[in-house]
Amino acid sequence: MYLGAAAAVWLFDVASPSAVAWLRVCGAAIVLLAWRRPGRAAWRGKVFWLAAVFGVVTAGMNVAFYEAIDRLPLGTAVALEFVGPVLVAALGSRSVRDFGALLFVVAGVVLIADVRWTGSPLGVVFALSAAVLWAGYIVLGKRVASLGLGVDGLAVGFAVATVVLSPLAFGAGPVWTSPRLLLLGVGVGVLSTVVPYVLDQIVLRRTGQAAFALLLALLPVTATVIGLVVLRQVPSLPEALGILAVVLGLTMRTRERDSRPEPL
Template sequence: MYLGAAVAVRLFAELDPATVTWLRQLGAAIMLLAWRRPGRAAWTGRNLRLSALFGLVTALMNLAFYESIARLPLGTAVALEFAGPVLLAALGSRTWRDAGALVLVVAGVLLIADVRWAGSPLGVVFALSAAALWVVYIVLSKRVATAGIGLDALAVGFAVATVALAPIGLRSGPVWGSPRLLVLGIGVGVLATAIPYALDQVVLRRGVGRATFAVLLALMPVTATVTGLVLLGQVPTVAEAVGILAVVVGVALRAREPVRPDPR
């Protein structure tokens, strides 16, 4: 996911965030449709409605996040976006261990992201919108997973979202004359959407609850920090290192919840 994010940030120098978002959806849809080849049942009735809603919410979430990181420092945008899944995790807490895990994860995310409220107010609005949409994404991800249509829902939903956002695609003229931009744009879809969201479905079908899933998402800042260290030479500060440790410990505590395998 963060390899895809790194490519997307570089594309912002040549394409606007909305166009990159549309190319991301296009790339993910092409890959998943070629892989899954959903049958007729996936394109009709309740399955189609649920998949379409899932795809549109995911596309809007990605659009809001890309618009936010075009206006705010990445750390600020990530910290604001994490308000969504952290709140969902808080609502799912039932024990002191859950509460302790949540406190550790929140503290760790804040340390890693180094929250700063400076920047564009519109960027903050986009980041908070992404946070709200992330909560809806988690809820819908669990629903399509338990319905047994998870991967097909990704393929159908992303295809629907690509068509629905086609007006954005009309602004992608320079892409079609540049094989490099086209490959990079579609590559973002494969790296940042198709692969990680397909893995989300694998995890959710194994019976992981929404609250646990939300806290596990807190590993993303840790992954971003490691990616920055390896690929960009960004050495974590002491505060960031403490934050990584807090997130790992918090996730370990929350992940002790028994996992109920899917009987299917």
């Protein structure tokens, strides 16, 4: 996911954030369709509409987040977007212990994210929009996983989203005349969408949406650890405390009964 984010930043120099988000979805759709080749049943009835709405919501989340980080410090945008998973986790909490775990996780994310309240009000609107859509991604993603749509659902959903959001492609500019940039756009789709969202489907089949929402707090933790190992960026004291708070919060949450996984 973070390699894909780095590649997306390179594309920001030649294309609008929304166009880069569209390229990400389009690249993911091409790869998933070639891999899975969903049958006719996946393109009909309730199954199709669920996958389609899921794909459009997910694509909208990516567009809103890319527009947010173009206007806000990354840490601020991440912290604001995390409101979505926090809301899902809060609504799914069943005990005082669960709410305590949620507080630890929220505090940890804020410490890691290095929130700085600078930037445009429009950036805040985009970040909060991404938060709402992220909550939708979790809820709809759980339904997609529970119905056994799995990766086929992702393929159909992203294909629909590619068509629905196709006007954003006009912002890609020079990308269309550069095979290297087009390949980079597909790479962003594979790294930032195909791999992590397929893994999300695997996890969602085995856990509830509230627990999954809390597990998403591992994303900023992972980013910090990668920065330490790969870039030798030593975490500050607040970041280290934030990691400990996230880990503590995740271990505190009430365990859910395992659900029997269905084939992808």
